[in-house]
Amino acid sequence: MRILIINPNTSEDFTRKIAESVQTYAKISSEVVTMTAVSGPRSIECVYDELLSAQGTLEVFLSQKDQFDGFIFACYSDHPVVYAAREITGKPAMGIAEASMHMACLLGHRFSVVTTNDEWEPLLWDAARHYGLESRCASIRTTGLPVLALEEKSDGEVQSLIEKAARLAVEEDGAEVICLGCAGMTGLDKRLEKTLGVPVLDGVVCALKIMEGLIAYGAQTSKVRTYSRPQEKELVDLKDIFREGYR
Amino acid sequence: MRILIINPNTSEDFTRKIAESVQTYAKISSEVVTMTAVSGPRSIECVYDELLSAQGTLEVFLSQKDQFDGFIFACYSDHPVVYAAREITGKPAMGIAEASMHMACLLGHRFSVVTTNDEWEPLLWDAARHYGLESRCASIRTTGLPVLALEEKSDGEVQSLIEKAARLAVEEDGAEVICLGCAGMTGLDKRLEKTLGVPVLDGVVCALKIMEGLIAYGAQTSKVRTYSRPQEKELVDLKDIFREGYR
């Protein structure tokens, strides 16, 4: 089976980290390819960034959609490209936030997300509510770090900030599982698990393992109602590749 | 006061209809300008269309943001450009779906939305939930019409399909107010009100009247947390205008 992971951030550094993480966990029989959005902001910290990343991410998706069996969008948010991808193809498509939140529900009563800048707190609450998992979410804790600090700061510094926020989530908010709330945090899960004493989930790995399961099962996205195929219409001043979304 | 209404659909026909509607209701002291997204699909019927319309809508917004006092996005959905606009400016910004749903709550116990193609049923339920108004929403009823049928079919035909769906909402779902769920339905409100016997709201007018109120009151978008200004970052392969979002 062939799985494509698209990084909607244009940070090649994050894409590299993600590629490393998945190599550890991908099944022998899976071929996992990691690509970066062809245009957009280097990091995604708000809805504006998200929208600027959408076309560059969709371009990659549209040009590759016939070559892969499943698609993962490696931005820890309720990124709308996931829904667009589900409309366009019947092959499974998934975000890393929803993957980790659903998996967390199978490991503990409530989970918390530990993420970067403060804007993500309301945005990820909205995501949890959108997934229907609000009652399973203990809290969204932010470290206050900008996303790109994950490239620049030492792993030790980053880890200690995440650890501090995660410990508060466990002790004060009732979290039993921690979800790492940024694609750029990939690779820190097992180290944090040791110091925190609770499961710590990397969304990229969660999405990969669930995706392998969906593909092995032959499970497809429903084409009834919500994710029915987009109807073709005139496109004004957009690249030709976007016509592919209507085919 | 100067208000800008941006139509994220690239249908000039809809923009013209919207402009006509607002002329009837705009205050003498308001200058209301209506513009069309510079790129994107002719109509918006799913998340993919929404994302394709985002950059072309934001371009208009970014180039005009210093010339107006408030911004209305005339697509009946939880369109993410509204949130991006709130991040970028402190001046009020609003979608027509949220405007009509909030106004409906002041006129009846529960409202229904009558809209076009079936994909909008789950998407507008998600919107109502996102606005926090799920318990006030009786139903989302679709006519099954593609959005552009509103350009092509006669007003009489369109009106009779909406009327039928609205009547079911009132009689079977417990709706007491009807919201017209598409910018292209603008202008039909008062005619439908007569035949249905319940208030019928045009989202564009609702947004206009609330926007005039907000501006007159001097009310601004909160810049704390959710809508704090986007932090500047490197943009890969995007038009220069998008740097304006970080200033």
Next chain:
Amino acid sequence: MRILIINPNTSEDFTRKIAESVQTYAKISSEVVTMTAVSGPRSIECVYDELLSAQGTLEVFLSQKDQFDGFIFACYSDHPVVYAAREITGKPAMGIAEASMHMACLLGHRFSVVTTNDEWEPLLWDAARHYGLESRCASIRTTGLPVLALEEKSDGEVQSLIEKAARLAVEEDGAEVICLGCAGMTGLDKRLEKTLGVPVLDGVVCALKIMEGLIAYGAQTSKVRTYSRPQEKELVDLKDIFREGYR
């Protein structure tokens, strides 16, 4: 257009303050009249007070209902006279709590209310839930002040107590917008906005601006189901004016 604001508290001092506030914000074309309930308690601090104020407030409403185009009840609670008024007339009727909570939703992700005595905390949570806006409400914060202290204490003292509670709402509860939770706080909004750095809403002004919009739009209360006209019945030992509610 003619708008009537009725103060259900029998404090003439509050009525005067309200009248002053609205003069600043009323449209040139609006005539806004402010009246006081003809009987009832000087201030409203609990359900008992609310019920004692109901008949005296309704008397004013019933005697004036044909002279005005819209009605605002200036008590920051889910005061039941609003619902009675919507049953009796098709012209728009509104409370100041619901007006400010709906408006707050358009300016930030979540709002808090800052109010007077502690009984209002559970009562205003119930109100937010009744309006359907519970998920948009970050907290109800009380200053512990009795309502009439707003007449007696200096503006500076009152302002500093509200500011303290509001700051906690922003910093600890995640509020992005503050609603002033008492008609007696009218006039403090802009001053608090400066020191707090987030939007601060005066419910009377919110209701006025939305009411002007509803009247300009020609929007009426739905007479289907919830607000259908009361059926006439025998009244025992009540003033004749109350028969007007059935006509």
Next chain:
Amino acid sequence: MRILIINPNTSEDFTRKIAESVQTYAKISSEVVTMTAVSGPRSIECVYDELLSAQGTLEVFLSQKDQFDGFIFACYSDHPVVYAAREITGKPAMGIAEASMHMACLLGHRFSVVTTNDEWEPLLWDAARHYGLESRCASIRTTGLPVLALEEKSDGEVQSLIEKAARLAVEEDGAEVICLGCAGMTGLDKRLEKTLGVPVLDGVVCALKIMEGLIAYGAQTSKVRTYSRPQEKELVDLKDIFREGYR
């Protein structure tokens, strides 16, 4: 123990029916007295009626509050006098709607209410939500009958209309228990139970039995926060008896 049941409707016929019902079920050791509001509408069919009944009901309560150990308000609604009574006294006070809904939860998974005119459908949903029991409520079904038809129509006619609505609640809405949604329906419970084959609850009896339990247990209304005693304040143009509420 002495229990006072106050009928907020000024229909003496309903008061007599209620008195008959409770005689069948009152404990030997209980003295149960039934009184009628001294002023107000003959029947309560909307919020306006409810407010007109409030002062006349409170007058009875205030004049009797020292003579009884518990107070039942026999109107099937979320009548605000219940909350006023809880503020004024520490002795238990209860409405018949909340009593029957709580009791129904102990007898089946979900309950439906069968009531009179259509306005009660939204009002009783709001009541169920206010009590926190929304998820236990299958439906509110109305017979369309005006309240006073319960005095005028034959028992057979009334029973057959209720039975029809109740059957739909059981078969289509998933109700497992039926609550009779009007004080005027008292006495029909056991007959309907036979024909319907599910438990049918009379709110007056439910309230009586729970009240006897509360009094026997010595349970009192909490005086912390919500139901703390009303603070005395100047009353304009109200009968002297209402000063009793502040003592």
Next chain:
Amino acid sequence: MRILIINPNTSEDFTRKIAESVQTYAKISSEVVTMTAVSGPRSIECVYDELLSAQGTLEVFLSQKDQFDGFIFACYSDHPVVYAAREITGKPAMGIAEASMHMACLLGHRFSVVTTNDEWEPLLWDAARHYGLESRCASIRTTGLPVLALEEKSDGEVQSLIEKAARLAVEEDGAEVICLGCAGMTGLDKRLEKTLGVPVLDGVVCALKIMEGLIAYGAQTSKVRTYSRPQEKELVDLKDIFREGYR
């Protein structure tokens, strides 16, 4: 009337305490018998314990079900034997957690439960949600005590730990009523009420008083859908008594 209280814990000490409590409050006309599960763990502190107690509790219930008019299961949890009992018999059956939570709703706006070991916090939140009373629950506070410490520690020590947790519930969580969250805490209610100044409920007494009311009213469990009688089927390697559940 004859009421059977079964203690699912095999601690005879708790059974004795329960028996003492009910003697104080049982009606003269009631015969209340208290029995202990014939097998199972001495105390119930988690789901595993709960399941180990189920068969031993059901054995008692099945052998006694024809001799009593109502059944109370004295474990402060959402113990599944309550639902099994409701399936098997039409006579009322009740747990002490649901009884106290419903009763608490009639005495204050929100209640808190004070219980023993920390596992109960998530489990009792789930219970409150299952009963539909989540919005009425202010908090679940744990003392950290193992259940059997209630046998071993002095009453004074136990009471002071409960009092401390209850005070936090009232002051920080907004609780207006306290429910004692363990059958082993029976008898402490009135003493704690004095020091705390809010109503304190013993679940055993709540269940007893509501049960007396249900029996006096002749109210039965609904046999439609959820609690319809179990269909007989082959039982592998179970005691004969369990066949009684299908008769």
Next chain:
Amino acid sequence: MRILIINPNTSEDFTRKIAESVQTYAKISSEVVTMTAVSGPRSIECVYDELLSAQGTLEVFLSQKDQFDGFIFACYSDHPVVYAAREITGKPAMGIAEASMHMACLLGHRFSVVTTNDEWEPLLWDAARHYGLESRCASIRTTGLPVLALEEKSDGEVQSLIEKAARLAVEEDGAEVICLGCAGMTGLDKRLEKTLGVPVLDGVVCALKIMEGLIAYGAQTSKVRTYSRPQEKELVDLKDIFREGYR
């Protein structure tokens, strides 16, 4: 990796069917063993059946817990043995209902469950609510078939009843994905998918694929709070094997 699937029903026929299903989908590297509860009812149709199956299922689990890496309980319900297993071991444990509901959320907006006898409708709504997925569940549809009819009736008959219920779920309730709500329905998924045109999920396969993912990822159940290890206590009249739960 070694995965144990325990069938809590004592129907060997179901166990065989389950074993066949998993052989098709198990990874080459997985060893999947299927066992039957050593005591209990042949099928599980209500809470009473569930409780009778608990000890016999736990016995199998306790005797095998050191030989396997993950545990699946093949009863389509919120069976409490899942929670007991999570308390006893840190290795992942899962029910087939939660597995299929979480997976369904990644394939469509809302799912419906199609199951056997009518009692499951309320019980599976409770399960969906307990998992936090209520807002993603469109409906629970029952075929009215007793569970064991799945052994006795022809596949064609069974399939046609399920198909009919599923079609109603898709057309009337808004379901986009169907979950087969009984372990005995295993093997029908792909055939139904063809006729229905929407994804149809077999809970056993869903649980298997997610379990393989969890084990490959090294994800463990959180031992903080809810699933902390049971504290040892005296067991009265229970088999010795149950002591293993405390070790």
